[in-house]
Every structure is written in C-alpha cells, then in structure tokens.
Amino acid sequence: MTHLDTVVPDAPTLPRKPRPALFTIATIAAAIALTIVTARSVDFSFGEIIGNLSRKNSVVEGLLNPDWGQIWSRRSRSAFIETLQLAVLGTATGATLALPLALWTTTFGNPNRWIRTVVRSFNNVNRAIPDLLWASLFVASVGIGALSGLLALFFFSLAVTTKLTSDTLDGIDMGPIEAANAAGASLPKMLRTAVVPQILPAYASFVLYNFELNLRASAVLGLVGAGGIGLRIEFFRGRGDWEALWGLVFMFFIVVFVVERLSVTLRRRLV
Amino acid sequence: MIRFEQACVTYPNGVVGMKDLDLTIDDGEFVVIVGLSGAGKSTLIRAINGLVPLTSGRLDVNGRDVTKLNRSGLRELRSGIGMIFQGFNLVDRTTVLKNVLMGRLHEVPTWRTLIGRYPAADIDLAARALQRVEILEKAYSRASDLSGGQRQRVGIARALAQEPAIILADEPVASLDPPTSHVVMRYLQQISRELGITTIVNLHFLDLATAYADRIIGLRDGVLVFDGPGSDADEQVFESIYGRSLTADDTMTKHAAL
Structure with a gap:
C-alpha cells in the first residue's frame, strides 16, 4: 500500500484561501434590513392578524359552513365551464404564437438584427404587464365579459411561453443547424428540422404549465369583470353571501388540483 | 472541379485561416488534408460550401464562383455538396x-417540411443511403440510441441522400476509436470510388491519411506546405507540416497502443 506522505514528503502549502465574497454578505444583510424596514412601514403585526381572525367574523364563519349546493347550481356550473374554456382558448392561441415569436428572438432563427430587437422589446414589454392589468385594460376597452378574459389570457400566455421557450432555445445543440445549412436548407426548413425537434418536448411541457397558470388566473380575472368563475365569486362577495362564496372556492380548488395533477403527470412523461 | 486562386480568409478576430491558396481538385479525387x-483545415473545407466566406481571391466550385453567390445561390451550391462533421451534428x-x-431538404417543398410529410421518393432515397452504409435497420431508432460509429454512418447517409458531387468531411473520425475510425474511412473511400464523388477529408492522424488518401494536402498556419500523392508523404514532409519531428501522438496506431 502506498501512503501519500511517502510520495509527497514535504507538507504542501495551499494557495492563499480566497476571501469570502463581500458582495454576498452585503446582499444578504441588505435583504434582511429591507424586510425589517418594510414590515415596520406597513405596521405589520402578528397580534393584529390573530386578533382579527378570532373575532366574530361572518367571512370566517362562512368558511366553516360552506354552501355545497352552490357547486351544483346551473349558473355556477356554466361559469366553471366558461373558466375552463377561457383557459383552453387562451393557452391554445397564446402558446401557439409563442413558438415563432421565441424563434424570432434568436440569432439563428432571425438573421435580421433590427427585427430581432423589435421582437425582443415587444416580449419584454408584454412580460412586464401582469394578467390582471391586461384584464382591466380589456374590460375598460372591450367591455365586461369573457372576451376580455380571453384577450388577457392570450397576452399572458404569449409572454410566459415565449420567455420559457426562448430560454430553452439558448441551450440547444448548434450542430444540427450547421448540418441543415450545409445541406442547403432555407431558414424555415432548418428551424423545423434542426431546432424544433430539439425543443418540442420542453415546449409541450411549457404549454401545459401555461394552461395550469391560465386556469388559476382566469378565476382572478373575473374579479375585474373579465368573465368566468371569478364573476360569480365577485357576485357572492358583493352580496355578502360567504357560505356560497366558499362553496365555489372549494370547488375551484378541486378543479385546479385535478388539472394540475394531470398536467404534472403528462409533463413528467414529456421531458 | 474545385479551384482556389490566391484565396485568403481572415477572421474578424484577426486570425488568418487561409493565405494565398492556389489549389485545384479534380472530379472524383479522394483528398486528405492534414495539419x-x-x-486552416476546417477553413478550407468550409470555404468550399461557402460556410466560411473568402476575404479575397477566387474560388470556383463546379464552374460557379462561390464568392459571388447570393443566399439562394449558396443554398443551391450546398445542396450538391454533402458534409460530414466531427461531432456528427445529428438531431439526437x-x-x-x-x-x-x-x-433532402433542398428538394422537398417547404410546406411538406413544416408538416413533416416527406415525398415517398425522398424517403426511398434516404433508405438507399442508409442501406449503402449498412444501417437501414436502425431507420426508426432515435439518433441518441446509436453508438459513435453508427452515428457517423448516419452522418454519411445524410450526406449521400443529397446525391452530392462533392463530400466534405471535417475530422470525421476524431470522436471515434481506432477500429471504428477505419470502418468510417473505408466507407468514405468506397463511396468516393464507386460513385465518383469528389471527397475531401480533414484528418490529424498521419497513418490514416497515408492509408486512405490518393492525394495529401498539408497545411500550416493557413499556408499550403505540401501537395502530393500519399506515397510521397514521408517523415520529412510531415515534419514540414507539423513544424517538428513526429511523436507517437501523431499516429493513431501508436496512440492506441499507449
């Protein structure tokens, strides 16, 4: 058996240990300080939260005694179906258009620097606008109803799937692109045969994930008048009918949970 | 026929890839480039199909001046030139x-490519290409399931499916073990001889070069330093190409024995 100290007899001196990164320490300290300062400025206190919740409160009482009958009422059911339809349509339109849009942001998919810059800027602006803001904008301009919700979800899906797909495109193997070009392929043919097969499983997974997001978002969109189950929740909230409201919310939880489980299972098979 | 006249390539970062190259390669030749x-081996190969543009000079490939081709002219040129890569460049x-x-992309209509429905005649050609390199039974396997040697044979089949007049092979065996390297080189040689395809191969193992080449071209710093039949390429010639005496690292057989 060889002992290392017979092969390397002199105790080696290690190179100087690098100093702990000051930047990391400063960032952590700043994050803690910022949390404390903001908590103070909004008068955050645990006591108040517990105090408010334990006082006699019709909202919390409704939670303990939800109206299950509301789930099966005809109106609630059609509102649920509208929510699902919104999520499906918003995903189908937005996520489909996201694929070419993501390809246009890459150097290999779009040789024109100016068009690339324009498409990237559009994506950045689109991503900066939250779904609720889109919904409020369309409710104001198009009117209350499902169409506003659909438009909001379309732009929201476009933003999410484009971003995720672009990030995947950054990491693809460039070899097949060179091979397609060397065989005399035009740009669309090259993208279809050398790029799309590489990202297709990831893209399909993003579309499903986007559908989950849309289903959840479509509930909230109704609160500003953009159709779906949210409109119905808002209706009961306005009437102060908390039992019916909680019944609907529980039903919504179940729907979201089931869809999410299905989607997660499917996505695991894809990647 | 491929003819370089006073051809130069300087990359944007200042690196000289090709300097005052005068070179003619006739139809059907099997040429190995060493260095x-x-x-500048890759530069030379990629200049021929226009993947690397000349900075100055002239390059004729099958009667067309490559430096004057526009984008669709380049696609037309490339459709007649098959290319084989070191890293195979398959979609795994x-x-x-x-x-x-x-x-077959150059011949297949765009809409058919987009929906992934290729004409039967092109599928038939692809099958023949696979048959030629004896790997037809793997047609429906995923490329990622193949071994390195099998992948390179698929690379050769892809080039053959173009029905090319010229095949360019950029270090086709650099990622393979010695026995597999010989298999791949033999396929390339057979294809060149039987189908009369002009074949230009980059290699860095000298014994492989002398074993398969009809003609060896030696490059050093972008300059042509040797051009002659494989039998003329003795140790002295290789020293002029490599700028030093040969070591075991320069040949594959000794390399493998180490």
Whole structure:
C-alpha cells in the first residue's frame, strides 16, 4: 500500500484561501434590513392578524359552513365551464404564437438584427404587464365579459411561453443547424428540422404549465369583470353571501388540483 | 472541379485561416488534408460550401464562383455538396430516418417540411443511403440510441441522400476509436470510388491519411506546405507540416497502443 506522505514528503502549502465574497454578505444583510424596514412601514403585526381572525367574523364563519349546493347550481356550473374554456382558448392561441415569436428572438432563427430587437422589446414589454392589468385594460376597452378574459389570457400566455421557450432555445445543440445549412436548407426548413425537434418536448411541457397558470388566473380575472368563475365569486362577495362564496372556492380548488395533477403527470412523461 | 486562386480568409478576430491558396481538385479525387489544429483545415473545407466566406481571391466550385453567390445561390451550391462533421451534428431527439431526410431538404417543398410529410421518393432515397452504409435497420431508432460509429454512418447517409458531387468531411473520425475510425474511412473511400464523388477529408492522424488518401494536402498556419500523392508523404514532409519531428501522438496506431 502506498501512503501519500511517502510520495509527497514535504507538507504542501495551499494557495492563499480566497476571501469570502463581500458582495454576498452585503446582499444578504441588505435583504434582511429591507424586510425589517418594510414590515415596520406597513405596521405589520402578528397580534393584529390573530386578533382579527378570532373575532366574530361572518367571512370566517362562512368558511366553516360552506354552501355545497352552490357547486351544483346551473349558473355556477356554466361559469366553471366558461373558466375552463377561457383557459383552453387562451393557452391554445397564446402558446401557439409563442413558438415563432421565441424563434424570432434568436440569432439563428432571425438573421435580421433590427427585427430581432423589435421582437425582443415587444416580449419584454408584454412580460412586464401582469394578467390582471391586461384584464382591466380589456374590460375598460372591450367591455365586461369573457372576451376580455380571453384577450388577457392570450397576452399572458404569449409572454410566459415565449420567455420559457426562448430560454430553452439558448441551450440547444448548434450542430444540427450547421448540418441543415450545409445541406442547403432555407431558414424555415432548418428551424423545423434542426431546432424544433430539439425543443418540442420542453415546449409541450411549457404549454401545459401555461394552461395550469391560465386556469388559476382566469378565476382572478373575473374579479375585474373579465368573465368566468371569478364573476360569480365577485357576485357572492358583493352580496355578502360567504357560505356560497366558499362553496365555489372549494370547488375551484378541486378543479385546479385535478388539472394540475394531470398536467404534472403528462409533463413528467414529456421531458 | 474545385479551384482556389490566391484565396485568403481572415477572421474578424484577426486570425488568418487561409493565405494565398492556389489549389485545384479534380472530379472524383479522394483528398486528405492534414495539419495541426488551427492550421486552416476546417477553413478550407468550409470555404468550399461557402460556410466560411473568402476575404479575397477566387474560388470556383463546379464552374460557379462561390464568392459571388447570393443566399439562394449558396443554398443551391450546398445542396450538391454533402458534409460530414466531427461531432456528427445529428438531431439526437429524432429518428435516424428524419436525420437522413435532412439531406433532402433542398428538394422537398417547404410546406411538406413544416408538416413533416416527406415525398415517398425522398424517403426511398434516404433508405438507399442508409442501406449503402449498412444501417437501414436502425431507420426508426432515435439518433441518441446509436453508438459513435453508427452515428457517423448516419452522418454519411445524410450526406449521400443529397446525391452530392462533392463530400466534405471535417475530422470525421476524431470522436471515434481506432477500429471504428477505419470502418468510417473505408466507407468514405468506397463511396468516393464507386460513385465518383469528389471527397475531401480533414484528418490529424498521419497513418490514416497515408492509408486512405490518393492525394495529401498539408497545411500550416493557413499556408499550403505540401501537395502530393500519399506515397510521397514521408517523415520529412510531415515534419514540414507539423513544424517538428513526429511523436507517437501523431499516429493513431501508436496512440492506441499507449
């Protein structure tokens, strides 16, 4: 058996240990300080939260005694179906258009620097606008109803799937692109045969994930008048009918949970 | 016929890839280009199909001046030149057949490519190409399931599916073990001889070069330093190409014995 100290007899001196990164320490300290300062400025206190919740409160009482009958009422059911339809349509339109849009942001998919810059800027602006803001904008301009919700979800899906797909495109193997070009392929043919097969499983997974997001978002969109189950929740909230409201919310939880489980299972098979 | 006249390539970062090259390669020749990495082997090969543009000089390929071609002219030129790569450049996630069909892209209408429905005649050609390198039974396997040697044969089939007049092979065996390297080199040699395809291969192992080449071209720092039949390429010639005496690292057989 060889002992290392017979092969390397002199105790080696290690190179100087690098100093702990000051930047990391400063960032952590700043994050803690910022949390404390903001908590103070909004008068955050645990006591108040517990105090408010334990006082006699019709909202919390409704939670303990939800109206299950509301789930099966005809109106609630059609509102649920509208929510699902919104999520499906918003995903189908937005996520489909996201694929070419993501390809246009890459150097290999779009040789024109100016068009690339324009498409990237559009994506950045689109991503900066939250779904609720889109919904409020369309409710104001198009009117209350499902169409506003659909438009909001379309732009929201476009933003999410484009971003995720672009990030995947950054990491693809460039070899097949060179091979397609060397065989005399035009740009669309090259993208279809050398790029799309590489990202297709990831893209399909993003579309499903986007559908989950849309289903959840479509509930909230109704609160500003953009159709779906949210409109119905808002209706009961306005009437102060908390039992019916909680019944609907529980039903919504179940729907979201089931869809999410299905989607997660499917996505695991894809990647 | 391929003819370089006073051809130069200087890359944007100042590196000289080709300097005052005068070279003529006749139809059907099997040429091996040797040189150290960075000597300009890849530059020479990629100049022929216009992947690397000349900075100055002239280059005729099959009667066309490559430097004057526009984008569609370049696609036309490339459709007649098959290319084989060191890293195979296959799409791993898709089938062997789909990879070989990439060689038919220039002929297949765009809409058919987009929906992935290739004409029967092109599928037939792809199958023949696979048959030629004896790997037809893997047509519906995923490219990622193949061994290195099998992948390079798919690479050769993809080039063959173009029905090319010229095949360019950029270090086709650099990622393979010695026995597999010989298999791949033999396929390239057979194809060149039987189908009369002009074949230009970059290699950095000298014994492989002398074993297969009809003609060896030596490059050093972008300059042509040797041009002659494989039998003329003795140790002295290789020293002029490599700028030093030969070591075991320069030949594959001794390399493998180490």
